Amino acid sequence: xxxxxxxxxxxxxxxxxQKDTTAGKVIKKQEEIQEKKLETKRxxxxxxxxxxETIKDMMEHKVVASEEQTKIESVKYYPVQMEEKNGKKHxxxxxxxxxxxxxxxxxxxxxxxxxxARDPYWCYAYWDIAPGYMEEKAREARKTGNYxxxxxxxDVTDIVFNGTNAHKFIDIPVNGDAxxxxxxxxxxxxxxxxxxxxKTQDGKFILIARSNVVTTPRDKVSDKxxxxxxxxxxxxxxLLKLSGAGKFGSSEKFKMRIEQELLxxxxxxxxxxxxxxxxxxxxxxxxxxxxxxxxxxxxxxxxLTVKGEEVKLKEDGSFSLRFHLPDGQMNLPIEATSSDxxxxxxxxxxxxxxxx
Amino acid sequence: xxxxDGYLALILHAHLPFVRHPEYNDPMEEYWLYEAIxxxxxxxxxxxxKLIEDGVDFRITMSLTPPLISMLRDPLLQDRYVxxxxxxxxxxxxxxxxxxxxxxxxxxxxxxxxxFYNARYVFSEKYNxxxxxxxxxxxxxxxxxxxxxxxxxxxxxxxxxxxxxxxxIKVAVDHYIENLGRRPRGIWLPECGYNPGDDEILKTYNLRxxxxxxxxxxxxxxxxxxxxxxxxxxxxxxxxxxxxMESSKQVWSAKEGYxxxxxxxEFYRDIxxxxxxxxxxxYIHESGIRMNTGIKYFKITGKVxxxxxxxxxxxxxxxxxxxxAGNFMFNREKQVEHLHRIMKRQPIIVAPYDAELYxxxxxxxxxxxxxxxxxxxxxxxxVKLITPFEYLEKYPKNQVLTPCYSSWGYKGYAEHxxxxxxxxxxxxxxxxxxxxxxxxxxxIKKPLSQIEERALKQAAREIxxxxxxxxxxxxxxxxMVDYAVKRTKVHxxxxxxxxxxxxxxxxxxGYLSEMEWKDNIFxxxxxxxxxx
Numbered sequence: 057x058x059x060x061x062x063x064x065x066x067x068x069x070x071x072x073x074q075k076d077t078t079a080g081k082v083i084k085k086q087e088e089i090q091e092k093k094l095e096t097k098r099x100x101x102x103x104x105x106x107x108x109e110t111i112k113d114m115m116e117h118k119v120v121a122s123e124e125q126t127k128i129e130s131v132k133y134y135p136v137q138m139e140e141k142n143g144k145k146h147x148x149x150x151x152x153x154x155x156x157x158x159x160x161x162x163x164x165x166x167x168x169x170x171x172x173a174r175d176p177y178w179c180y181a182y183w184d185i186a187p188g189y190m191e192e193k194a195r196e197a198r199k200t201g202n203y204x205x206x207x208x209x210x211d212v213t214d215i216v217f218n219g220t221n222a223h224k225f226i227d228i229p230v231n232g233d234a235x236x237x238x239x240x241x242x243x244x245x246x247x248x249x250x251x252x253x254x255k256t257q258d259g260k261f262i263l264i265a266r267s268n269v270v271t272t273p274r275d276k277v278s279d280k281x282x283x284x285x286x287x288x289x290x291x292x293x294x295l296l297k298l299s300g301a302g303k304f305g306s307s308e309k310f311k312m313r314i315e316q317e318l319l320x321x322x323x324x325x326x327x328x329x330x331x332x333x334x335x336x337x338x339x340x341x342x343x344x345x346x347x348x349x350x351x352x353x354x355x356x357x358x359x360l361t362v363k364g365e366e367v368k369l370k371e372d373g374s375f376s377l378r379f380h381l382p383d384g385q386m387n388l389p390i391e392a393t394s395s396d397x398x399x400x401x402x403x404x405x406x407x408x409x410x411x412x
Numbered sequence: 413x414x415x416x417d418g419y420l421a422l423i424l425h426a427h428l429p430f431v432r433h434p435e436y437n438d439p440m441e442e443y444w445l446y447e448a449i450x451x452x453x454x455x456x457x458x459x460x461x462k463l464i465e466d467g468v469d470f471r472i473t474m475s476l477t478p479p480l481i482s483m484l485r486d487p488l489l490q491d492r493y494v495x496x497x498x499x500x501x502x503x504x505x506x507x508x509x510x511x512x513x514x515x516x517x518x519x520x521x522x523x524x525x526x527x528f529y530n531a532r533y534v535f536s537e538k539y540n541x542x543x544x545x546x547x548x549x550x551x552x553x554x555x556x557x558x559x560x561x562x563x564x565x566x567x568x569x570x571x572x573x574x575x576x577x578x579x580x581i582k583v584a585v586d587h588y589i590e591n592l593g594r595r596p597r598g599i600w601l602p603e604c605g606y607n608p609g610d611d612e613i614l615k616t617y618n619l620r621x622x623x624x625x626x627x628x629x630x631x632x633x634x635x636x637x638x639x640x641x642x643x644x645x646x647x648x649x650x651x652x653x654x655x656x657m658e659s660s661k662q663v664w665s666a667k668e669g670y671x672x673x674x675x676x677x678e679f680y681r682d683i684x685x686x687x688x689x690x691x692x693x694x695y696i697h698e699s700g701i702r703m704n705t706g707i708k709y710f711k712i713t714g715k716v717x718x719x720x721x722x723x724x725x726x727x728x729x730x731x732x733x734x735x736x737a738g739n740f741m742f743n744r745e746k747q748v749e750h751l752h753r754i755m756k757r758q759p760i761i762v763a764p765y766d767a768e769l770y771x772x773x774x775x776x777x778x779x780x781x782x783x784x785x786x787x788x789x790x791x792x793x794x795v796k797l798i799t800p801f802e803y804l805e806k807y808p809k810n811q812v813l814t815p816c817y818s819s820w821g822y823k824g825y826a827e828h829x830x831x832x833x834x835x836x837x838x839x840x841x842x843x844x845x846x847x848x849x850x851x852x853x854x855x856i857k858k859p860l861s862q863i864e865e866r867a868l869k870q871a872a873r874e875i876x877x878x879x880x881x882x883x884x885x886x887x888x889x890x891x892m893v894d895y896a897v898k899r900t901k902v903h904x905x906x907x908x909x910x911x912x913x914x915x916x917x918x919x920x921x922g923y924l925s926e927m928e929w930k931d932n933i934f935x936x937x938x939x940x941x942x943x944x
Binding site for chain 1: 569570630631632637645651657664666766768769772773804810811816820823838842885891892897901923
């Protein structure tokens with residue numbers, strides 16, 4: 057009994073001690089952050105560090121979660137016999153079929169090497185070289201003495217590879233009798249290509265087969281923050297019709313949405329492309345579409361709404377909105393309210409477009 | 413009613429590989445389907461129908477994969493399911509009697525009796541053995557959005573030859589139209605496996621959106637402004653929706669998630685193993701091997717061995733499911749409120765799960781969904797259910813970015829399908845695509861004899877069947893490896909035989925007919941889908 061108590065006390069002491077150190081760390085971290093903030097202030101760039109850290113934690117967590125998920129998913133194929141119970145694995149209950157249908161060729165001798173990207177840092181290559189062809193290449197290599205079978209991994213990101221212009225390459229020795237290899241590449245989000253070949257004593261490389269190009273996935277958030285926005289409407293009416301429109305909304309409703317979106321979007325949206333209606337473009341063609349520019353001005357500090365959506369005024373109190381003008385009638389109620397809310401002015405514009 | 417602060421898109425991915433063996437009387441692997449019908453598909457249909465009946469408005473999205481639709485509509489499997497459920501009813505009647513002096517088991521036996529009778533009624537009478545029709549009706553009522561998937565759930569990032577990606581998509585879309593009478597609007601990429609550029613192929617078939625895992629969007633280029641809480645457009649104009657981790661974890665995790673609650677039913681204690689051999693013998697596999705029956709009397713209980721599990725209490729379990737539904741909704745409300753403040757637009761929370769998780773793995777899952785949907789409808793106005801397609805209608809303007817190569821599998825990329833246990837398959841799979849392309853190039857130009865056309869169609873079926881990601885998945889998890897290896901090899905073998913027939917002109921009509929009889933998926937398959 058006493059013993060237990062003692063242990064608890066000791067434990068407590070330990071915890072408190074730990075707390076102290078973590079508290080110290082926290083303070084230090086805050087200082088660091090402060091420091092970083094100041095630094096970014098000087099440079100005039102926003103701090104991004106924090107976001108990245110959170111995402112990194114998230115991904116670590118995700119790996120654990122994906123493992124659990126895999127276990128649960130596998131239950132789907134698992135209703136029949138359970139190993140835990142008797143230590144036995146699944147027993148084949150189907151009698152052997154008469155035809156030998158599980159026989160497949162062991163190899164194809166097609167002198168090919170194929171590369172697959174498995175994850176940000178691993179690629180997998182398999183190859184199938186006809187023994188005769190392999191021997192032919194080996195003879196060539198033997199001329200200068202010893203030689204090794206290697207995989208040469210090239211970084212060919214954003215280039216058309218001509219055999220010599222890779223950003224970088226490394227050689228990986230492989231067993232002579234191997235026909236596949238997992239390759240640990242040095243960077244994520246890069247494009248790779250591999251050559252299988254013999255490397256001779258004097259450093260010469262004799263090519264046996266060249267693979268396709270693969271790009272490894274990213275494993276972090278992109279540094280690129282330029283936003284581009286898109287409005288997918290081309291073919292939309294057609295698509296909607298094809299998909300059996302009506303259940304989840306009509307195209308009219310959809311068009312209204314677009315208008316609202318364009319009106320309200322001036323804050324977050326940097327650019328958008330207006331949809332264009334094409335009439336079969338074969339040789340001689342004609343394309344026509346309309347856009348509408350709505351502009352005006354009010355008091356600098358007034359609050360302005362168009363179709364009930366607030367519009368940001370320019371510094372001088374003017375405003376200008378540009379949007380796609382589809383067929384049909386469009387109502388544009390414009391309302392300005394003075395900064396103290398005491399006065400209101402409104403203008404209603406109706407536009408009709410008809411295409412024939 | 414006020415505008416909600418944001419939306420929740422519940423997505424259930426319903427899939428089983430094509431397992432159908434007319435050549436055997438009682439193939440074990442077909443039980444994957446029977447169990448899913450009794451425990452997942454019928455309970456979900458019941459939940460949806462009851463909601464409609466009670467006037468509860470809701471939205472849910474489900475992918476019904478082509479193999480699953482094919483099996484659910486296959487007369488042989490339909491009849492075998494009836495045989496199966498009849499046997500189960502016979503067993504449960506005996507169970508109700510056997511447990512009559514043990515009230516703590518008897519109440520559960522009575523519950524199963526009700527459920528099995530209901531399953532038989534729903535399956536045989538209500539839907540005349542065609543559950544796909546049941547789902548179709550709910551889609552037509554505007555509550556359910558059914559999306560498609562790869563033709564045989566092939567894992568696309570490791571396809572290598574784009575013609576197989578094209579075939580997986582084309583055949584799936586054709587099959588959807590044939591079975592559901594309209595075009596699909598969205599697709600569940602098998603295993604959420606996305607490889608940049610594959611969206612171009614989706615675009616060709618007018619698919620408007622797909623789902624990726626969280627990092628597919630988060631690691632996209634450029635950086636996503638709204639994270640995963642708004643869709644993005646690929647350069648092709650096809651939208652991608654990213655999976656929300658928070659809501660995912662609450663259900664997927666066996667440790668932290670709801671399904672691990674001690675009151676819920678224990679999956680691993682089944683009377684197929686527990687009861688006296690002579691008594692249970694007629695209800696296990698015909699070979700006499702013990703197997704699951706679906707009658708399970710125990711609850712998870714705690715961190716105890718299988719022998720120390722306590723009796724299951726259906727009422728207490730249902731109460732728990734209601735509590736968890738409340739908790740799930742509360743968390744979504746908070747999440748959505750918070751996001752709405754930051755984003756200044758209504759966020760969408762995308763919560764995808766395996767459909768079979770609900771009911772088969774988490775027995776109370778369908779009840780949880782029922783409670784959740786009702787609570788969302790009656791108890792609050794912060795969050796509303798939506799389908800991804802409706803959200804696109806509401807917010808048609810979205811950021812353009814290239815999502816990152818990703819999957820929802822182990823570690824988030826392709827490792828689960830490409831490892832020491834299963835990497836040998838790719839050499840063969842890739843070869844078959846190459847050879848199929850060769851065949852299409854030869855035969856697309858010339859008039860076909862009847863047998864040539866039959867052989868070409870069968871060749872396309874065999875290739876697709878070999879591609880099911882399920883086989884590689886099973887090889888890796890080491891559950892039914894022999895079966896998965898056999899299936900992979902058999903389809904490849906059959907393809908080579910067909911290739912030889914087509915190239916040589918020497919057709920073995922008997923063998924071809926046998927293949928058509930066994931692998932009868934996609935009767936109207938477009939074999940030219942491989943000409944890409």
